[in-house]
Amino acid sequence: MNFRPYEPADLSRVIEVYSTSIRCLAAAYYTADQIAAWAPTKPDVAPWQQRLDSLHTIVAEDNGVLAGFASYEKNGHLDLLFTHPEFARRGVATQLYLKIESVLRTAGIPEIFTEASLAARPFFEHLRFHLDAEELVECRGARLRRFRMHKQISKA
Numbered sequence: 001m002n003f004r005p006y007e008p009a010d011l012s013r014v015i016e017v018y019s020t021s022i023r024c025l026a027a028a029y030y031t032a033d034q035i036a037a038w039a040p041t042k043p044d045v046a047p048w049q050q051r052l053d054s055l056h057t058i059v060a061e062d063n064g065v066l067a068g069f070a071s072y073e074k075n076g077h078l079d080l081l082f083t084h085p086e087f088a089r090r091g092v093a094t095q096l097y098l099k100i101e102s103v104l105r106t107a108g109i110p111e112i113f114t115e116a117s118l119a120a121r122p123f124f125e126h127l128r129f130h131l132d133a134e135e136l137v138e139c140r141g142a143r144l145r146r147f148r149m150h151k152q153i154s155k156a
């Protein structure tokens, strides 16, 4: 598995990993309407481009196939974390996360925080994230349950 910074040429593959991951790995946790709202069949590329431009993103690649990606901000916010279903439970998200944790710890950031989906909560609990609050977020007309979680990574 090769880990490298996101490049603009990865855009369509990143959107594909996001969509497939939600439709497959998150389907057991949300209704069909919620999944359809979260991962629309015709994703809007321009907002994706803008969002990725404003984030730091690492991709995991296996023989040219995009296995997953993770996006964060320099304040410690882990914004996106998605593994392609074909690579699920093989440590891809863990490796992506640990790379980000290492960068942020070196930068002196005291904690990483995220908004975990129902599908991702066990993953973050496995990494010893703490639960701060449950919330309902509006997404293209649907309301999705998610969890604000954080992990202290270095002393403030």
Ligand SMILES: CC(C)(COP(=O)(O)OP(=O)(O)OC[C@H]1O[C@@H](n2cnc3c(N)ncnc32)[C@H](O)[C@@H]1OP(=O)(O)O)[C@@H](O)C(=O)NCCC(=O)NCCS
Binding pocket: 021, 022, 025, 026, 068, 080, 081, 082, 083, 084, 087, 088, 089, 090, 091, 092, 093, 094, 095, 115, 116, 117, 118, 119, 120, 122, 123, 124, 126
């Ligand atoms: C959450 C997600 C990123 C995890 O990716 P992954 O590459 O499969 O995770 P890893 O293989 O690194 O998992 C590490 C550990 O986390 C835990 N874990 C991961 N997924 C889990 C699940 N679905 N149920 C229970 N525990 C899980 C396990 O302890 C796992 O270790 P194990 O496989 O040895 O038991 C992936 O399932 C995903 O993309 N889900 C759908 C989209 C989503 O909700 N993304 C997050 C948005 S906040």
